[in-house]
Amino acid sequence: MAKPRVLVLGGNFAGLGSAQEIRRFCGEAVDITVLDRKNYLLFVPNIPAEVFEGRDPSKSLRMDIPGALDADRIEFVQGEVKAIDVEARRVDYVPSERAGAAPESMTYDYLVVALGNRLAFDRMEGFAEHGHSLTDLHYGNKLRRFLANDYKGGPVVIGSARFHQGDGAKGLQPWPGGSIPDAMAACEGPPVETMLSMATWLKTHGMGAPSKITVTTPAEMIAEDAGDKVVGQLLGIAGGMGFNYLNNTKDITRLSKDGIEFANGKSLPAELMIVFPDWRAHDFLRGLPISDSEGFVITDLLMRNPKYPNVFAAGDCAAVTVPKLGAIGHQQCTIVARQIAKDVGRMDAASADQKLQPVVYCIGDMGDNQAFYIRSNSWYGGPEQVLRMGHVHYLLKMQYKNLFFRNKGKMPDWGLDFSQLLGERLQPAA
Numbered sequence: 486m487a488k489p490r491v492l493v494l495g496g497n498f499a500g501l502g503s504a505q506e507i508r509r510f511c512g513e514a515v516d517i518t519v520l521d522r523k524n525y526l527l528f529v530p531n532i533p534a535e536v537f538e539g540r541d542p543s544k545s546l547r548m549d550i551p552g553a554l555d556a557d558r559i560e561f562v563q564g565e566v567k568a569i570d571v572e573a574r575r576v577d578y579v580p581s582e583r584a585g586a587a588p589e590s591m592t593y594d595y596l597v598v599a600l601g602n603r604l605a606f607d608r609m610e611g612f613a614e615h616g617h618s619l620t621d622l623h624y625g626n627k628l629r630r631f632l633a634n635d636y637k638g639g640p641v642v643i644g645s646a647r648f649h650q651g652d653g654a655k656g657l658q659p660w661p662g663g664s665i666p667d668a669m670a671a672c673e674g675p676p677v678e679t680m681l682s683m684a685t686w687l688k689t690h691g692m693g694a695p696s697k698i699t700v701t702t703p704a705e706m707i708a709e710d711a712g713d714k715v716v717g718q719l720l721g722i723a724g725g726m727g728f729n730y731l732n733n734t735k736d737i738t739r740l741s742k743d744g745i746e747f748a749n750g751k752s753l754p755a756e757l758m759i760v761f762p763d764w765r766a767h768d769f770l771r772g773l774p775i776s777d778s779e780g781f782v783i784t785d786l787l788m789r790n791p792k793y794p795n796v797f798a799a800g801d802c803a804a805v806t807v808p809k810l811g812a813i814g815h816q817q818c819t820i821v822a823r824q825i826a827k828d829v830g831r832m833d834a835a836s837a838d839q840k841l842q843p844v845v846y847c848i849g850d851m852g853d854n855q856a857f858y859i860r861s862n863s864w865y866g867g868p869e870q871v872l873r874m875g876h877v878h879y880l881l882k883m884q885y886k887n888l889f890f891r892n893k894g895k896m897p898d899w900g901l902d903f904s905q906l907l908g909e910r911l912q913p914a915a
Contacts, residue, residue: 489515489829492576492593494566496521496550497529499800499814500599501894506822507597508557514829517557518591522565522581524550526894530811531886532625533675534850537682539629543622546886553893564589566600568769571793595795595825598775598782599818602671602764602801602809609646609762611740617759619679628759638692639756642745643679644701645670646763647736653777653804657786659842663866665807669704671764672808676700677708677719677857678849679759680728685852699729699753701745703736710808710845712863712870719857719872764809766802777804786840788820797821805841812846815896842867848882856882 491511493504496519504519528546535542551561564578567588574593580586604620606612617631618624647669654665677700684695700707700723706716707730720730735748737760744754766780775790777783782798783790784805790796799821800806800814820841827837844867847859856878861870889896 488513489594490592491515491517491595491597491825492591493517493519493597493599494521494569494576495519495599495601495800495802496523496561497526497599497601497800498811498894499601499802499818500597501526501550501553502815502818503597503599503797503799503821504554504559505557505895506818507825508559510822510826511829511831513558514831515595515825516560518560518562519550519554520562520564520566520576520578520591521550522563524561524563524582526550526553527621528886528889529620530848531850531882532621533619533678533682534882536619536625536629536632537686537850537852539633541629542625546622548890548894556893562591566767566769569596569598569773569775571596571773571775571796574795593795595828596797597821598770598796598798598802599800599814600767600770600802603767605646605763605765609737609740609760612760612762615740615742615758617757618761619675619759620761631757632686636692636757638687638697640744640754641683641687641698641757641759642701642753642755643676643683643698643759644731644734644737644745645673645676645703645761647703647748648763649765649779650807651766651777651779651781651804653779653781653783654807657805658866659786659840660862660866665805665843666710666864668710668807670702670707670709670808671761672810673702673704673708673710673761674808674810674847674849674859675761676702676759678851680723681849681851681857683759684726684728689852694727695723696727696729699731699755701731701734701747701753703734703748705732707732708859710810710861710864711847711859711872712861714863714870715859715861715872722874764801770802781806787824787838788817788841789824797824805843807843808845810845810847813843816841816843844869848878848885850879850882854879 568577648671739746771780781804799817823837826832858873858878
């Protein structure tokens with residue numbers, strides 16, 4: 486009898502992690518295929534560290550996906566998803582190795598949607614001409630070259646566009662009395678990281694102090710997922726250093742050669758604007774019976790779609806992933822794998838049915854070989870908010886990347902516990 490076929494859409498953190506965890510828990514009871522339009526994983530979290538040190542991130546932050554999957558006997562297909570038919574259990578795609586390929590299809594018994602999101606830079610007026618970001622290799626190198634060759638030392642604005650979340654996580658309660666909150670920004674760890682790293686860059690290059698930088702947020706409070714206690718500490722530290730802060734911008738409406746304009750009617754002059762866009766669902770997900778009002782895949786806290794229980798989601802494309810944070814996607818990969826293992830008789834229900842209780846883990850580069858460390862679940866109804874800063878956390882961030890590449894994406898079960906020990910017990914509170 487043929488084995489169940491698991492088709493994983495996406496090969497970056499959530500896709501690779503899901504495929505590897507499914508093999509780990511299911512063994513040879515299933516066949517696994519990963520489909521992605523590119524054949525490498527992009528290690529996005531370390532782009533700022535490379536750029537502000539003047540290094541080309543494309544030389545150190547790409548990992549070969551087929552090579553990572555080969556040891557686990559997982560098939561890789563390079564192609565771009567065009568459509569999902571959940572009734573026929575079919576995915577239509579176009580091979581993307583070279584232009585002009587003919588459309589093809591694959592069927593599945595289990596589908597794991599882990600395709601990340603679509604960064605809506607094309608919806609930001611003036612971004613192409615005047616904006617910068619740190620979301621991928623192209624924009625990272627564009628900013629690196631601007632800092633090296635063109636920046637004259639003028640005002641800097643760093644902030645997020647408004648996030649359009651969708652309604653797919655309404656009613657879910659990951660912690661007793663808690664909920665999946667509504668977010669005005671997709672993820673604001675990167676703006677905080679960029680703000681602190683930019684200040685170090687200015688100091689190192691003799692071009693000014695943090696008072697030259699304004700950080701903005703569409704929300705009432707920046708990095709609200711970290712919790713009010715942690716954010717209060719961050720804002721106190723930032724204010725003491727001289728940073729400027731503008732909240733409740735509602736959205737970014739326009740970038741120009743003179744500065745940046747916001748939906749609340751305010752504007753700021755700027756020579757350098759580093760912005761993070763709305764994170765939208767892929768177009769082919771919109772309108773599907775598995776998707777919410779914005780195209781994100783609806784799941785319960787076991788990462789299954791309620792109407793189509795053979796369909797799972799993990800990472801940024803899942804409606805329940807708020808904020809769009811890699812650490813939450815990592816938690817979801819294991820849940821997906823345990824559920825499929827239960828279905829194929831490789832795990833009992835008591836072990837498999839451990840629901841998502843999201844925790845915000847964030848380590849952000851600050852420059853000067855220092856980083857901030859955040860661990861918090863308070864946004865979802867949990868009791869914990871932790872902030873630390875120092876050299877230990879920078880070492881944690883850098884060594885995590887090295888270990889990830891060395892192990893081809895497989896991180897030990899004790900990794901987060903060990904990081905928590907180092908990050909919280911061996912470093913005094915901020």
